[in-house]
Amino acid sequence: GAGVSQTPSNKVTEKGKYVELRCDPISGHTALYWYRQSLGQGPEFLIYFQGTGAADDSGLPNDRFFAVRPEGSVSTLKIQRTERGDSAVYLCASSWGGANTQYFGPGTRLTVL
Amino acid sequence: AQRVTQPEKLLSVFKGAPVELKCNYSYSGSPELFWYVQYSRQRLQLLLRHISRESIKGFTADLNKGETSFHLKKPFAQEEDSAMYYCALTGDDYQKVTFGTGTKLQVIP
Numbered sequence: 001g002a003g004v005s006q007t008p009s010n011k012v013t014e015k016g017k018y019v020e021l022r023c024d025p026i027s028g029h030t031a032l033y034w035y036r037q038s039l040g041q042g043p044e045f046l047i048y049f050q051g052t053g054a055a056d057d058s059g060l061p062n063d064r065f066f067a068v069r070p071e072g073s074v075s076t077l078k079i080q081r082t083e084r085g086d087s088a089v090y091l092c093a094s095s096w097g098g099a100n101t102q103y104f105g106p107g108t109r110l111t112v113l
Numbered sequence: 114a115q116r117v118t119q120p121e122k123l124l125s126v127f128k129g130a131p132v133e134l135k136c137n138y139s140y141s142g143s144p145e146l147f148w149y150v151q152y153s154r155q156r157l158q159l160l161l162r163h164i165s166r167e168s169i170k171g172f173t174a175d176l177n178k179g180e181t182s183f184h185l186k187k188p189f190a191q192e193e194d195s196a197m198y199y200c201a202l203t204g205d206d207y208q209k210v211t212f213g214t215g216t217k218l219q220v221i222p
Contacts, residue, residue: 003156004156031208033208033210035210035212040122040214041214041215042117042199042201042212042213042214042215043157043199043210043212044212045209045210045211048208048209050208055208056206056208056209058209059209091157101159101162102159102210103158104156104157104158105156106156107156
């Protein structure tokens with residue numbers, strides 16, 4: 001079946017703008033994760049959903065970042081008042097449950113000018 | 114706090130030579146350790162996890178709790194092993210994966 005998909009693949013925006021990044025997990029996967037990968041770094045955990053609820057959002061860097069998963073499938077990561085430091089690849093992953101193998105999407109490359 | 118350290122940004126080896134990608138971790142409890150791999154123009158994928166005790170594509174990794182290490186090894190490198198390798202850890206909060214900074218493995222023909 002189809003793997004995790006993310007849209008858009010690239011997003012260029014201006015400082016101060018609002019952006020939304022979308023993740024479509026593998027069908028049936030109950031757990032969904034967001035990571036941020038800056039240049040030269042490994043993925044950094046942002047938030048984890050089990051079903052519709054955010055089970056752990058401790059990795060969100062500040063209140064400009066917010067994520068939702070209203071129907072327990074597709075998730076949207078929302079970034080308000082973007083800053084140049086937000087430029088990174090945003091990765092989404094999904095799994096059957098918390099302790100199972102995570103399957104990653106291709107990522108969205110966000111560039112804030 | 115949990116931390117993963119990969120000291121080498123780049124490791125170059127000749128085809129057929131042994132490979133060892135180093136990984137050290139810091140965690141006060143009982144961690145679960147993983148190696149993830151990202152081949153060129155492909156997405157990040159799990160290579161192996163220590164609880165499975167598997168050999169995947171000829172790679173093995175042994176968890177050494179005394180040295181807090183989880184080095185990835187392969188006796189004979191192949192060109193197709195060239196990729197970015199990330200060591201990762203989960204702790205008691207097993208959903209939260211902490212990644213190292215990655216090591217780029219370059220296998221020279």
